[in-house]
Amino acid sequence: MKKSFVKMWIVIAVSSLGLIPFAWAQEKNITVKGSDTIVILGQRLAEEYMKLHPETAIQVTGGGSGVGIAALINGTTDIANASRPIKSSEIAKAKQAGYYPEEFKVALDSLAVVVNSVNPIQALSLKQLLGIYTGRINNWKEVGGSDQPILRYCRESNSGTYAFFKEHVLKNQDYAPDCQSMPGTSAVANALSKDEAGIGYGGAAYFINQPQLKIVPIKKDDKSEPVNPVKPDGTLDYEAAWNFLYPITRYLYMYTGFKPRGEIKNYLDWILSPDGQKIVEEVGYVPLKGK
Amino acid sequence: MRSMSVSHPTTHELLSQKGFRLKEWLIERMLVAAGITSIAIILLIFLFLFKEGVQFFKTASPFDLIGKTVFDPYEERHVFKMMWQAVSVLPKYSLIPLICGSLLVALPATIIAAVFGIGCAIYLSEMASAQLREFLKPTLELLAGIPSVVIGFFMLTLAASFFQGIFHTKFRLNAFVGAVGVAIATFPIIVTLVEDALRAVPRDLRDASYALGATKWQTIWDTVVPTAISGISAAMILGFGRALGETMIVVMATGKAPIVTGNIFSSVRTMTANIAAELGSVAQGSEHYYALFLVGSVLFTMTFVLNLTSEIILTKMRRKLRM
Numbered sequence: 001m002k003k004s005f006v007k008m009w010i011v012i013a014v015s016s017l018g019l020i021p022f023a024w025a026q027e028k029n030i031t032v033k034g035s036d037t038i039v040i041l042g043q044r045l046a047e048e049y050m051k052l053h054p055e056t057a058i059q060v061t062g063g064g065s066g067v068g069i070a071a072l073i074n075g076t077t078d079i080a081n082a083s084r085p086i087k088s089s090e091i092a093k094a095k096q097a098g099y100y101p102e103e104f105k106v107a108l109d110s111l112a113v114v115v116n117s118v119n120p121i122q123a124l125s126l127k128q129l130l131g132i133y134t135g136r137i138n139n140w141k142e143v144g145g146s147d148q149p150i151l152r153y154c155r156e157s158n159s160g161t162y163a164f165f166k167e168h169v170l171k172n173q174d175y176a177p178d179c180q181s182m183p184g185t186s187a188v189a190n191a192l193s194k195d196e197a198g199i200g201y202g203g204a205a206y207f208i209n210q211p212q213l214k215i216v217p218i219k220k221d222d223k224s225e226p227v228n229p230v231k232p233d234g235t236l237d238y239e240a241a242w243n244f245l246y247p248i249t250r251y252l253y254m255y256t257g258f259k260p261r262g263e264i265k266n267y268l269d270w271i272l273s274p275d276g277q278k279i280v281e282e283v284g285y286v287p288l289k290g291k
Numbered sequence: 292m293r294s295m296s297v298s299h300p301t302t303h304e305l306l307s308q309k310g311f312r313l314k315e316w317l318i319e320r321m322l323v324a325a326g327i328t329s330i331a332i333i334l335l336i337f338l339f340l341f342k343e344g345v346q347f348f349k350t351a352s353p354f355d356l357i358g359k360t361v362f363d364p365y366e367e368r369h370v371f372k373m374m375w376q377a378v379s380v381l382p383k384y385s386l387i388p389l390i391c392g393s394l395l396v397a398l399p400a401t402i403i404a405a406v407f408g409i410g411c412a413i414y415l416s417e418m419a420s421a422q423l424r425e426f427l428k429p430t431l432e433l434l435a436g437i438p439s440v441v442i443g444f445f446m447l448t449l450a451a452s453f454f455q456g457i458f459h460t461k462f463r464l465n466a467f468v469g470a471v472g473v474a475i476a477t478f479p480i481i482v483t484l485v486e487d488a489l490r491a492v493p494r495d496l497r498d499a500s501y502a503l504g505a506t507k508w509q510t511i512w513d514t515v516v517p518t519a520i521s522g523i524s525a526a527m528i529l530g531f532g533r534a535l536g537e538t539m540i541v542v543m544a545t546g547k548a549p550i551v552t553g554n555i556f557s558s559v560r561t562m563t564a565n566i567a568a569e570l571g572s573v574a575q576g577s578e579h580y581y582a583l584f585l586v587g588s589v590l591f592t593m594t595f596v597l598n599l600t601s602e603i604i605l606t607k608m609r610r611k612l613r614m
Contacts, residue, residue: 149461156568156569157569158568158573166379172379174376174379180462180464180548181546183568
């Protein structure tokens with residue numbers, strides 16, 4: 001009886017240790033919040049930077065581009081990540097709150113459209129993609145493929161990729177209701193490797209060197225040449241992204257509330273330096289031109 | 292030594308006994324407090340859920356929960372759409388595809404689990420030898436202990452392809468695959484509850500049946516099962532409630548496309564999967580946030596009513612069998 005009481009107290013004592021906040025105040029704290037697309041990139045950048053500068057603590061969280069910019073306006077974050085440019089309405093709000101957002105383009109991202117490797121389709125135009133994803137085109141033979149129904153895969157609505165695709169390819173129309181939403185780009189790749197009639201999209205780096213998948217070259221309109229986001233040797237085609245020849249390419253941004261100073265400036269400078277851009281490349285995005 | 296202390300209780304022992312009683316008193320109070328706390332927590336969750344859910348109507352009308360009339364740029368006219376698409380220029384919060392999806396998974400899952408579960412329970416309680424029972428019961432409990440994420444993973448990677456090979460379905464991940472997975476999770480619950488109900492049938496009834504010349508099968512089918520029928524239905528209702536609330540398996544195995552359909556081989560998005568997928572990153576206090584709480588309130592109300600119904604049925608049955 002007594003022994004078990006002692007044990008109980010030990011358990012209580014040990015578990016209450018967990019309640020002690022472990023976030024000790026550090027000299028230099030940078031908070032980064034925003035787009036879920038950039039969360040992994042942001043965390044990798046922060047990790048590397050903290051290795052070089054142990055006195056700096058950088059916290060990176062997601063939530064979405066809009067959430068990040070709202071946090072910037074509320075003053076609850078130092079840097080906002082965004083996979084889309086800031087809206088004029090958001091700039092106006094920021095100015096009312098006394099902030100002057102500064103924009104930093106940190107990387108480029110090409111969204112690849114992917115099908116199963118047995119699919120004979122050679123290229124798709126943006127218009128055909130719009131038709132497929134809004135539910136107007138329902139059979140592969142309508143776009144030059146074999147006679148079988150199209151199975152649409154998309155991402156969850158909280159994903160920046162979902163929003164970017166919706167804005168740039170769907171022209172803000174609704175996705176067809178039978179789009180199956182996948183929790184991540186690797187889940188899309190996994191599903192498409194099994195589904196011969198499937199179509200999906202995601203960051204191009206996820207689909208490279210997978211023999212069961214085929215990245216579909218995209219045509220800007222019916223007359224233009226199809227462009228592949230990936231070179232024949234299986235690496236990302238940086239030129240196609242830099243010149244926006246590949247039509248589903250976007251910048252990834254970081255915003256600060258003021259002209260950056262001190263440690264925040266050092267951090268952003270480092271991201272834009274060759275060292276930082278090397279991390280961008282490692283994570284699977286396209287580094288900025290000339291960096 | 293031991294015999295001495297038994298025959299002569301010393302003052303020291305009496306005192307320690309008194310101390311023991313104090314401990315007992317304390318533990319009793321702690322248990323009462325734990326009981327009250329759990330009730331309070333349920334009440335608070337209930338209140339919180341509804342308080343947040345109701346705020347959806349600050350900005351949206353109740354009709355939005357059924358559907359919205361929107362302009363279709365292709366047909367160039369306004370069309371009534373029952374759609375869940377919360378991230379949109381014009382957000383659509385129809386609950387119809389979600390409720391449709393939940394029922395399309397939970398109903399077949401309950402039916403599958405009940406067919407196998409009731410059979411298994413009859414076998415366990417009426418036919419199996421004591422040794423076999425000793426072996427089968429722990430095995431069943433092991434099945435109940437499988438984490439639902441493991442079942443979901445199994446359905447997603449292996450079972451989905453297997454079923455697609457058999458039925459040649461358009462969607463690899465569909466309501467049926469989800470239902471089979473949920474049935475695996477519900478099955479042990481139904482077996483345990485049905486077996487309890489069958490064992491609650493008094494021995495006398497069985498003996499009377501045998502005395503009248505009935506065979507084992509006739510006794511089971513005409514005496515035991517009809518007597519326990521309310522317990523069996525309560526088990527099924529509880530299983531249905533469990534199937535409605537199952538999240539991880541349906542997140543992984545149903546494809547999550549919010550389609551209004553009655554086709555069991557179509558991809559569906561259940562209420563639970565929808566909340567799990569979207570609540571993580573929705574802006575707090577937004578219309579979408581409140582809409583998800585409203586979905587949660589609807590789900591909670593449904594499972595609450597189901598649990599209450601089965602509890603009432605069970606209480607009635609126990610009273611009847613005692614008389």
